[in-house]
Amino acid sequence: MTLLRDAALADAFDRGAGAYDRLVALNPGYHGQLRRSARRLGLPDGGSGCRVLDLGCGTGASTAALATTLPGADIVGVDASAGMLRRARAKPWPDRVRFVHAPAEELSRAGVSGPFDAVFAAYLFRNLADPDPVLRTVRGLLAPGGRLAVHEYALSGRRADRLVWSAVCRGVIRPLGTAAGDRALYRHLGRSVAAFDTAPAFAARLGRAGFDRVRVLPLPGWQTGITHTFLARRPPERPGGAR
Numbered sequence: 001m002t003l004l005r006d007a008a009l010a011d012a013f014d015r016g017a018g019a020y021d022r023l024v025a026l027n028p029g030y031h032g033q034l035r036r037s038a039r040r041l042g043l044p045d046g047g048s049g050c051r052v053l054d055l056g057c058g059t060g061a062s063t064a065a066l067a068t069t070l071p072g073a074d075i076v077g078v079d080a081s082a083g084m085l086r087r088a089r090a091k092p093w094p095d096r097v098r099f100v101h102a103p104a105e106e107l108s109r110a111g112v113s114g115p116f117d118a119v120f121a122a123y124l125f126r127n128l129a130d131p132d133p134v135l136r137t138v139r140g141l142l143a144p145g146g147r148l149a150v151h152e153y154a155l156s157g158r159r160a161d162r163l164v165w166s167a168v169c170r171g172v173i174r175p176l177g178t179a180a181g182d183r184a185l186y187r188h189l190g191r192s193v194a195a196f197d198t199a200p201a202f203a204a205r206l207g208r209a210g211f212d213r214v215r216v217l218p219l220p221g222w223q224t225g226i227t228h229t230f231l232a233r234r235p236p237e238r239p240g241g242a243r
């Protein structure tokens with residue numbers, strides 16, 4: 001199964017950027033579920049004084065969820081696709097939101113430096129050629145005790161959920177993607193979810209990358225068992241500097 005990766009994926013998102021917001025709006029609860037995952041970060045006081053990184057921010061749907069649920073936070077949105085970012089930047093944002101064009105694999109080269117109090121990544125990780133180095137980078141960008149929320153299509157492992165996902169791809173996602181002229185991108189969506197970690201496997205991956213307090217939370221609606229919020233924490237430093 002061929003998946004789009006790196007520059008080929010960024011090109012596909014560049015081409016798909018024009019229709020992206022229209023297509024995700026057809027998914028009931030898309031924006032509400034992003035807000036739910038953003039709230040699950042649990043940052044106190046509306047994120048007042050916090051720095052939050054939105055990795056794979058796309059056209060800004062996840063950035064908007066963060067900006068709404070964390071009205072006090074400074075937010076940096078990063079994406080590898082210039083076309084998606086152009087759409088994001090064209091929207092009205094408060095001064096505390098800014099965007100950087102960079103692949104998640106090259107954040108430091110693009111001048112994205114920590115510490116961040118939280119990192120949010122919605123629908124990013126299954127797109128990466130190798131999620132592990134990016135998870136380690138994210139861990140390093142977080143302040144000790146900082147929080148990660150990954151909002152991702154990661155199947156539960158139950159056969160019924162895999163069948164629902166296949167049916168949604170066949171009956172809804174592929175036809176709509178094809179009609180929008182973005183057949184390759186939406187075929188990639190279906191395949192990348194099928195090829196990605198199950199929810200328990202991704203939770204284990206987070207643990208191996210050095211996160212603690214890893215939790216997997218369900219999302220409501222048709223995406224139950226298909227999309228999850230993964231919460232994790234960079235462990236705080238122990239007195240004496242040991243981790």
Ligand SMILES: C[S@@+](CC[C@H](N)C(=O)[O-])C[C@H]1O[C@@H](n2cnc3c(N)ncnc32)[C@H](O)[C@@H]1O
Pocket residue numbers: 006009010013034055056057058059060061062078079080081084102103104105121122123124127128
């Ligand atoms: C499905 S979109 C999600 C966008 C947004 N987070 C949302 O919730 O609507 C995935 C985004 O991840 C970006 N992306 C994929 N691979 C990336 C990488 N290696 N580095 C940075 N961004 C990447 C894509 O360009 C795309 O904008």
